[in-house]
Amino acid sequence: MRTLDVALGARSYPIHVGAGLLGDASLILPHLKQRKVAVVTNTTVAPLYLARLRGSLEAAGVKVIDIVLPDGEEHKNWGTLNLVFDALLEHRCERGTTLIALGGGVVGDMTGFAAATYQRGAPFIQMPTTLLAQVDSSVGGKTAINHPRGKNMIGAFYQPRAVIADMETLRTLPKRELQAGLAEVIKHGAIRDAAFFSWLESNIEALLEGNAEALSHAVVRSCEIKAAVVAIDEREEGPRAQLNFGHTFGHAIETGFGYGTWLHGEAVALGMVMAADLSARLGMIMPADADRLTRLIARAGLPVEIKGMSADRFMELMSHDKKAQEGKLRFVLLEDIGSATVRADVSPAMLAETLRLAA
Numbered sequence: 001m002r003t004l005d006v007a008l009g010a011r012s013y014p015i016h017v018g019a020g021l022l023g024d025a026s027l028i029l030p031h032l033k034q035r036k037v038a039v040v041t042n043t044t045v046a047p048l049y050l051a052r053l054r055g056s057l058e059a060a061g062v063k064v065i066d067i068v069l070p071d072g073e074e075h076k077n078w079g080t081l082n083l084v085f086d087a088l089l090e091h092r093c094e095r096g097t098t099l100i101a102l103g104g105g106v107v108g109d110m111t112g113f114a115a116a117t118y119q120r121g122a123p124f125i126q127m128p129t130t131l132l133a134q135v136d137s138s139v140g141g142k143t144a145i146n147h148p149r150g151k152n153m154i155g156a157f158y159q160p161r162a163v164i165a166d167m168e169t170l171r172t173l174p175k176r177e178l179q180a181g182l183a184e185v186i187k188h189g190a191i192r193d194a195a196f197f198s199w200l201e202s203n204i205e206a207l208l209e210g211n212a213e214a215l216s217h218a219v220v221r222s223c224e225i226k227a228a229v230v231a232i233d234e235r236e237e238g239p240r241a242q243l244n245f246g247h248t249f250g251h252a253i254e255t256g257f258g259y260g261t262w263l264h265g266e267a268v269a270l271g272m273v274m275a276a277d278l279s280a281r282l283g284m285i286m287p288a289d290a291d292r293l294t295r296l297i298a299r300a301g302l303p304v305e306i307k308g309m310s311a312d313r314f315m316e317l318m319s320h321d322k323k324a325q326e327g328k329l330r331f332v333l334l335e336d337i338g339s340a341t342v343r344a345d346v347s348p349a350m351l352a353e354t355l356r357l358a359a
């Protein structure tokens, strides 16, 4: 097992990465305020992993309530969040009851938001079971639900007490979901670490084959990169925005085509291709660098071309982007493979060229 630290003073927390961690209650017990937890999961993950987690906790004398939500990005909304509150109240959960998110990013984001608001704040632990959640969404404390007009529009910054990533859960992950997780791994290399990007170019096949050692390295390195950024800018007032590389276009794609049509990681992949194209048009990187990123994304089995959304629709959806300031869009763009920056001065004409790719 590898343990990393998200350094946030009194709210610092560990990220444990290893095989078989779901059955190890000793990683959870130090973070509990009372011997009662509510495990929030979904209809796909519950039959696979709930019994193992419940068994280890009950053997340690912890009472376990389970809350099983419908599966899918289209359920990441108020209605589903209310199911969590209904169950917490029905089972008389107190402010000291720890919520455990067992699942992918959808379960993690919703459980975190429920924890942030239930009785004004209950502790929660992330137990991510998708690659995407292990490399990105479980770390950093962004919690949210979607609104019909925009992704993750309602939420809170609220840090977990621990992240426990059991690498064995990836064995049951469908290939399309593994590929979606690789989009965020590639993102981390593209924005912060050229050597890691090169390592991904050499190891993408091993990752796609589910090689445990390669996946473990990808998760640990991604968490190191994300934890370092979060530690210096928890609330995205500066450099954390770089973690949104590909997301301005990607969120518009997810919302525009309907939640669940494109997986989040697929939309981010397409968004990164568009952001790299824009970076090249602005002369920030060479077209060969944009091609290099696009090639790696394609080799990861992710989409690199999208059609069917007009520039006007993109602009309407992107106007809700959370990075916008005083109505002005801001884009995370590459200045090199391994280095990103935020630009607010992209001309409408230049942006139109990139958006034409998707029309």
Ligand code: NAD
Binding pocket: 042, 044, 045, 048, 071, 072, 073, 076, 103, 104, 105, 106, 107, 109, 129, 130, 131, 132, 133, 136, 137, 138, 139, 140, 141, 142, 143, 151, 152, 169, 170, 171, 172, 173, 174, 177, 180, 181, 264, 265
């Ligand atoms: P997801 O949560 O929908 O999970 C993908 C699918 O895999 C689901 O059907 C799920 O039930 C299933 N699944 C989960 N674990 C499994 C396993 N071990 N075996 C088999 N099936 C399994 O999607 P995701 O890609 O994990 O997360 C995407 C979400 O994360 C989006 O809503 C996105 O906005 C959010 N996100 C948040 C952050 C953040 O910082 N908070 C960062 C990135 C993404």
Ligand code: GLY
Binding pocket: 136, 139, 140, 142, 240, 243, 244
């Ligand atoms: N996924 C982007 C962030 O956590 O800031």
